[in-house]
Amino acid sequence: MTDTTQGAMPPFHLAFPVHSLAAARAFYGDLLGCPEGRSSPEWVDFNFYGHQIVAHLSPDEAGHRATNAVDGDAVPVRHFGVVLSMQQWDALADKLKGAGTKFVIEPHIRFKGEVGEQATMFFLDPSGNAVEIKAFANMASLFAK
Missing domain, CATH: 3.10.180.10 (2,3-Dihydroxybiphenyl 1,2-Dioxygenase, domain 1)
Incomplete structure (x- = not known):
């Protein structure tokens, strides 16, 4: 569904598990070039091409299977x-x-x-x-x- 009032799709939000916030920062921030937003000791926001993704520290849940x-x-x-x-x-x-x-x-x-x-x-x-x-x-x- 598009936001027809502004003529563009609204940004999505996705939270996902990671084993290390430092590794997530290096990958999403440094390699992919996603600017970092807010953060805490347990999560960090990234601007993923205009969308908000949030890496949450949860080592047991990370990865695809x-x-x-x-x-x-x-x-x-x-x-x-x-x-x-x-x-x-x-x-x-x-x-x-x-x-x-x-x-x-x-x-x-x-x-x-x-x-x-x-x-x-x-x-x-x-x-x-x-x-x-x-x-x-x-x-x-x-x-x-």
């Missing part, structure tokens, strides 16, 4: 991410490759030639939480069937 098949890939069931422009996606893929990021699913085009064709990549944060970054050449196909 299951996958489902999607267009030939074993996609982590529990994951979150963002949809970027193709230019932003390409730049981030290059940055992550340059930093030696180990991908769960290498950057590639999924559903090639089909409705919903998209660029996608999956990687894990230091706590094992799966993150997906995707992009569409045609953003209108984001919800296309």
Whole structure:
């Protein structure tokens, strides 16, 4: 659902478990470039491309555990991410490759030639939480069937 009064989607909020706030700061803040917001000894906010994500210290809950098949890939069931422009996606893929990021699913085009064709990549944060970054050449196909 979009906020038609302002013509843009409202930001989402997501809280997720991590084993270390220092590692979360290094990953989300330093590597992904997400500015830090409020924090406490048990959690830290990040601006994830205009959305509020919150890393909560909870070592026993962190990480993904299951996958489902999607267009030939074993996609982590529990994951979150963002949809970027193709230019932003390409730049981030290059940055992550340059930093030696180990991908769960290498950057590639999924559903090639089909409705919903998209660029996608999956990687894990230091706590094992799966993150997906995707992009569409045609953003209108984001919800296309």
